[in-house]
Amino acid sequence: MSYREYIQQLKDRKEITGIKTSVSETYEAAGILKKCEPKPILFEAIKESGFKIAGNLFCGKQDFARYFGIQPGQIIPFLTSAIEQRSPCEIITDAPCQQVIHPDPDLDLLPILKHCQGDGGNYITAGVVVTRHPNYGQNLDFHRCMQFSKNELSMRIVRSRHFDAFLKDQKQLDIAMCIGNAPNVLAAAATSVEIGVDELEIANAMESLQLVHAKTVDVFIPAEAEFVLEGTVYLDRKHAEGPFVDLTETQDIVRQEPVFVVKTITHRHDAIWQALLPGGLEHKLLMGMPREPTIFKTVNEVVKCLDVHVNPGGCSWLHTIIQIDKQSEEDGKLAIQAAFSSHRSCKHVFVVDKDIDIYNPLEVEWAMATRFQGDRDMVIMDKEQGSSLDPSAEPDTHLTTKIGFDLTKPLHSVGKNFEKHPYPEIDLSQYGLT
Ligand SMILES: Cc1cc2nc3c(=O)[nH]c(=O)nc-3n(C[C@H](O)[C@H](O)[C@H](O)COP(=O)(O)O)c2cc1C
Known part of the structure; x- marks a missing residue:
């Protein structure tokens, strides 16, 4: 399907918002795209040009x-x-x-x-x-x-x-x-x-x-x-x-x-x-998603990798979250090294177990809060080559400190266990609730 056929498909499904009011290419169109994210937008009239513009198509x-x-x-x-x-x-x-x-x-x-x-x-x-x-x-x-x-x-x-x-x-x-x-x-x-x-x-x-x-x-x-x-x-x-x-x-x-x-x-x-809003969700998707197969392949060569997410919270470039099926105590750190070697711009890697949803930031943070100890589970690599996009990297050299966080639980727990405990199963319909 071509770009325009996809726009037509979105029109047929009533999933694209057409804006008939004439909009300026200076600030106005970008502001609307940002405000409407993740909704696809078709600008039907542009003040400075005879052409239409579409944006936010794949957020x-x-x-x-x-x-x-x-x-x-x-x-x-x-x-x-x-x-x-x-x-x-x-x-x-x-x-x-x-x-x-x-x-x-x-x-x-x-x-x-x-x-x-x-x-x-x-x-x-x-x-x-x-x-x-x-x-x-x-x-x-x-x-x-x-x-x-x-x-x-x-x-x-x-x-x-x-x-x-x-x-x-x-x-x-x-x-x-x-x-x-x-x-x-x-x-x-x-x-x-x-x-x-x-x-x-x-x-x-x-x-x-x-x-x-x-x-x-x-x-x-x-x-x-x-x-x-x-x-x-x-x-x-x-x-x-x-x-x-x-x-x-x-x-x-x-x-x-x-x-x-x-x-x-x-x-x-x-x-x-085609307007691709810089820093917008569509830009982030196109940066992070095509990196994931490379990271997955490299991590999977050293541990059992289940999924990889170069997530929007990390600008879809600077952070990578990896889900593994942990087989040995070293797996978290092996995954961290492999991820950094396959995505050189990445600054922070988070490795979680298979029970953590890597698309839910609350769950990843929960794993950090309950399974991670800084002195034992962190890999720090000082003065590494980082991304030109990272404002906190050294301005000229882009040197940066990279950190890997092994948020996986130990295979054999001592003391408290690491599983989320289930609450009682309740049939809400018995209480008149749905
Ligand atoms: C939306 C988008 C915009 C990008 N803008 C630039 C850019 O302005 N300059 C640049 O060098 N790379 C930019 N990149 C990154 C490269 O195009 C991308 O990483 C590409 O894979 C590099 O190609 P190569 O492997 O052939 O070197 C951009 C990527 C995306 C997805």
Whole structure:
């Protein structure tokens, strides 16, 4: 299903709120998205642009799971199998994303949002970047972009991303930034797999995907995308990027980042822009969820792992909660080490037993309160490489202290036991209660 078919499905189910009042791309649209979370929103009229905008489409795992006809608990095996069984996409020549072609692009015509007071400019946040390296082939990832002229944006490129490696090697890269994508493309773009894997093949394994060759750059792009910005990113041409309220809902700093010069814009006739609210639930879902299969696999190599949640309370990036079936006293700490090795940006890991619901923060805290002793169950790793997103990490180096909390109960308890004791079973109907 395409992005627009999903929006239509939400309309048919009366699950998307259409806003007919004309809304500004500056602050107003972002404010409405935040206020309405997790409700999907369709902005039917934008003051500064002729295009509509949709947002908040996938704010939770249940939305993502329902789209693919699976249960939320099946997402990790689903993503794992898509990564392992990726397959080439069908190539077509006549694609909806190229119905309209602008060889002389003007970004001001697009509804690029300015999200928060203090942001350095209007930002594209849902852009999936497709590029190609002569040795590694195609790569897919997300890079936020701040507009600073009619055809230029500064692109945030976190060091050590595959895109960063490609750019350092090639000095300039032709790219196609695709906006208005279905969740298979979004989730695939957010996975971190070995260099050389074309993540579009992962998307195709989730749901079949047609590609078309871009008009002016040598990459294949999702045929059903709503908008495509084609152009070149230059390593040595830098421009200020930021400030920007990012994933942690705090303001990221200004950096000098590579410039993306847009040379052609293509789009559908009545294209619908995709707004991904920075720091919103949808952004968090797309950051954390595609990391979970990698963490699960690594933890499961050393202990019996049951589930992994990179939870929104930890900005869906800095915290990981792991549920294990504990077999030996060392399992909690082994799981902690494995999790840190597979998700290098993670700062705190919490390991719980199988009786704790990792999607319920009250239960995780209960496990901490009743099963954890700081001197015995904590792993502290000082001055480790952390995330650039963490405001508390050292500003330049991102060094941080990582802590693992083993919240599992001892296999053999001495003294009090660790089980939640059941209350008496009562049939409420006998008391006139339901
Ligand atoms: C919504 C969203 C926005 C992101 N924005 C950026 C960004 O601005 N810069 C960046 O370097 N990575 C960003 N990322 C992270 C990368 O796109 C992502 O981790 C990707 O898996 C890295 O790809 P790679 O494994 O090919 O290096 C973002 C991820 C998501 C889900």
